[in-house]
Amino acid sequence: MARVPILRQRGYLIATIQAAMSDREAEGLQSDLMEEVSRYRARGIIVDVTALDVLDSFAARTLRTTAHMTRLRGAHTVLVGIQPEVAFAMVQLGISMEHVSTALDLEEGLAFLDGHVGHLGG
């Protein structure tokens, strides 16, 4: 099974999802991020879905659950790169992403975390 690659940068974890993420990869990403948050004491996570051409209810639920779980471990998740057509389809489908912050792209996501985690840290 392919794994979603997770990079570490400036204390943040950056997971880059590939075009065809299977259900098992999504679940694998969840456990990998939970482990890495503890191991590297990460306070921010960026999940980059730029390559994803479909974000269905299962993938959305898994990402939302992952964000919620890692939040309870002290890390804030930002979902970046939702494509315009994917955003349209998600709204039509009735998917909501409460508890998950979003940003336009990786750069905006990093800026968001710098501001947000900075505020949290006081």
Add this chain to the structure above:
Amino acid sequence: MTLVSAGHTGQVELPIASDTDIILARQEGRALAARAGVTATDLTLVATAISEIARNIVTHAGDGQIAMSIVEEPGRRGVMIVASDQGPGIVDVDQALEDGFSTGAGLGLGLPGARRIMDDFSVESQPGHGTKVIMRKWVGLVA
């Protein structure tokens, strides 16, 4: 409505039994819909709807199949997706089409969500004999 006889490129049939089959189905569906002339935004809607109903097959029936074809009517062309399984069926189809109703582990968005994002949508089900979902997305043809 007639099926377009475009040889093997006009029709696709896929077995659905795992999460990777779901991905293949939505990729094939997107490609077929693109050949039918479906617009970019609608391609994503078609792929998303296929993903939802394919997952319903895997979750509720274990396995089944999805047949996709390009269809034509006077003034319009589209893609038709027929998902069928021999699973437990749906006791109350109207209830299954309501947002948030789920007997599985999902959000209950599958059927009602797919219905919202496709142009035509119908469900036939007999408890104990399986379920068939038929959906279409159309593109208007300029004469």
